[in-house]
Amino acid sequence: MRALLLVAAVLLSAACITPQRAARASARFELGVAYFKEGSVELSLAALRDAAELDPTAWKPWNTLGVVYIAKGERELAEDAFKRALRMAPDEAEILNNYGTLLVDLGRNDEAIASLEKALDDLEYRNIAMIQSNLSFALLRAGRSEDALRYAREATRRAPTMCRAWYNLGLVQESRKDSLAALEAYNEALEACPNDAMGARLRTGCLQVETGLDDGVSMLEGIVSASPGTTYADEARACLRVAGR
Numbered sequence: 001m002r003a004l005l006l007v008a009a010v011l012l013s014a015a016c017i018t019p020q021r022a023a024r025a026s027a028r029f030e031l032g033v034a035y036f037k038e039g040s041v042e043l044s045l046a047a048l049r050d051a052a053e054l055d056p057t058a059w060k061p062w063n064t065l066g067v068v069y070i071a072k073g074e075r076e077l078a079e080d081a082f083k084r085a086l087r088m089a090p091d092e093a094e095i096l097n098n099y100g101t102l103l104v105d106l107g108r109n110d111e112a113i114a115s116l117e118k119a120l121d122d123l124e125y126r127n128i129a130m131i132q133s134n135l136s137f138a139l140l141r142a143g144r145s146e147d148a149l150r151y152a153r154e155a156t157r158r159a160p161t162m163c164r165a166w167y168n169l170g171l172v173q174e175s176r177k178d179s180l181a182a183l184e185a186y187n188e189a190l191e192a193c194p195n196d197a198m199g200a201r202l203r204t205g206c207l208q209v210e211t212g213l214d215d216g217v218s219m220l221e222g223i224v225s226a227s228p229g230t231t232y233a234d235e236a237r238a239c240l241r242v243a244g245r
Helices: 002-015 019-037 041-054 060-072 075-088 093-105 109-119 128-141 145-158 163-175 179-192 198-210 214-226 231-242
Strands: none
Touching: 019 041, 019 060, 041 060, 060 075, 060 093, 075 093, 093 109, 093 128, 109 128, 128 145, 128 163, 145 163, 163 179, 163 198, 179 198, 198 214, 198 231, 214 231
């Protein structure tokens, strides 16, 4: 009985956060986000861990820790952080979307789909198109191209300037052997994000050389020249080899 009382006391103290402590936690959280945006990953992690410790009831520090861990390549720590956040807010779309994206990266597509579909149930979340785009990619990875196509199209309808949504639509169309529709989607991605759509540029070049268009050769050679040592350059070389270049 005494042990149970001690546990209850600890839980009660964790739930009762003073305004001053909550303010400190919020300040450390905002600082962690700012550090991450400027590329200071270790400082961001330290500030976010402080925020999580100062306010054990807050899910946002753990959710953001998950995002930062992904950026650092620490996927196991990212998953643990998202799970902690979900224990506090199991229906929060922001966490479910981030966790679903990680699960796709881990190759756990069915779990990713479940997480992302649940995220769509949060009607208060504003960026539904991002969830739909991520879900289309997870469905494509799971071999469900019809469902992937439906969500990719809905994402581009909701957010016509979201280059990632157009890129995912292109991938779906390419998987369906519809090269023309894929090229149209990739072109939309390039127009929406001319300086930040390397994947769309790569796939456009590969599809063009497959169909004998010289524009694809110059596009792929440009990727090799501009991004040496990257996977984009490696894939561009592979497509050039297929084209006999």
